Amino acid sequence: MPPFLFSHRSRRFLAVSVAACLGAAVLIWTLWPWLPMGKDSRPRTLVLYGFSILEPTITKTLFPAFREKWRAETGEDVELISSFAGSGTVTNQLIMGVPAEIAIFSTELDARRLLEAGVVSGETWKRLPHGGVINRTPFVIVTRPGNPKGIHDFSDLTKPGVGIIHPDPLTSGAANWSILAEYGAAMTRPGATPADGQALLLGIWRNVVSLAGSGRAARTQFDSGFGDVLITYEQDGLAQGSREGPAHELIYPRSTIMSEHTLVVIDRNITGEQQALIQAFIDFIWSEEGQRLFVACGFRSVNVSLNGYNPEFGEIQVPLLVSDFGGWNRAKQEIIDEVWKNKVLKEINR
């Protein structure tokens, strides 16, 4: 090899040119989709914000099925633009003005907050099928394999030494449902008084070792090995196969709440040409096909006759609905705020 190749100067020249070529390659790759020749025809989009655990169900199952249907009917391609976080976080984002066309909340409470902030003009979700509720799922207890702490009901969670991973009621819908489930579990015992409900809440919350921002974040913490027990949606517990992480056991309490998830159409973000698409998506969600897909993904359908299709659903002796507590407005005021926030939390922080 000629000796000049080894000279200090040409070696530097080589290094600089290699770096420059690499830089140029990265630059072209980065800009490619925005360059005229790299631009594929931009498909239509549907912008959806949803609560955390809904993500795989919507992005991997429900939306792809809708997309096929829409393509077959109109020949048009639709792309889903979506974001998932704790239900309360999603609500805050909507109030700050994210361009969502459809929002799906874990609890109707968050839909009401949108109403108070003026994002929607009225209780528009009530005009949708089933009052805007797209599906349900009971709250269950998840333990480590073999249930080493011997947990069989919410009352067992008060035992000393049980570390509970709980989502945070400030940002998570799942957390609000969990509190109703815990309180309700005590109240459905014969002869129970509100003091019993408060006592059970206090016992459970003394054992909470971590507050996670969303149901999904709580699950991730639990899967990373923290805590002995996780309180979560049955759907999230059943969906273990799709997640990496250690095996666990699902415990069905004697009594628990069936969460109901509310869909809200954000009318002010929907332009005229989008209306037909949004309506078609909403129709699909409550169609038998859409509801069957929810059941296949572990959610319980609002069309109760379809729930037999998923053999994994467990039995709950005393299922509760938020209507048993007088609706979300009352439940929020009387249980979440009055009992949990003003009494239980204060007692623990003392």
Place this chain on the structure above:
Amino acid sequence: MNSELTYGKGMSRLLPAGFLVLVMLPLLLLPLASVFIYALKGGLGDFAAALITKDALFALRFSLLIALATAAVNTVLGAYAAYVLSKTRFPGREQLGIVLNLPVAIPNVVVGTSLLLLWGPIGLFGELLAPLGIQPMFTPIAVLLAHIFVTLPYMVGAVRPVLDDLETSYEEAAYTLGASRWQTFLHVVFPAMRGGLITGALLTFAHSLGEFGATVMVSGNLRLRTQTAPLYIYTQFESGNIATANAVAAVLAILSFLLFSIIIGMASRSRARRARS
């Protein structure tokens, strides 16, 4: 050269470095290694498959694009700020310099929320822009604004010391020889700044690539629209897709390693040059 020998000969010379590695092992090296271990757990095929999904590719491209734009804007803005702070005298100069450095210390989340409160629908500018149908938050513009805010101190920090060290006598000489202010800048000040500018641009680029706290507040975290690579990693990790999250994290780690190799290489070259002159 001599300083390297003062530690002694043979094995004892490696002792300080060995101790440093030992200390850094649990702090930095093993956590970093676990990124690669988890990314490659399923083999190279899975690693590649995790990277070529539409979402991952978009997130990486979007991050690079934003980093590029941030570096471009801050090269001009940061250089100007450094020039003004270093070469002009005005009341409150020191205080302004401190304020410009604040983004390093305040949590990036606060940067994000403050941008939201200014430009969002209830904010001062937001209320003015809303009737015009302009909503900058939750768009790529919002991400760019946040990154400019957060990375500006790194640009100023890279350029200002160079200018402070540049003796005014050179500039005075240029003026005496009849050069205009602009000519002086172009032929005297700018060549001296060049090294600092490139270092600052690369630092800005690297910080923008990894920015999370402010981005998560202002981007809306929309896949295929405003989701940067760090947001994608976070979302994937939260969904339990640890391998996917780490595959993208590994790419970012490699990019950062390359960037900082260039930055450190340049810094030591310019130090050597200064020592020679």
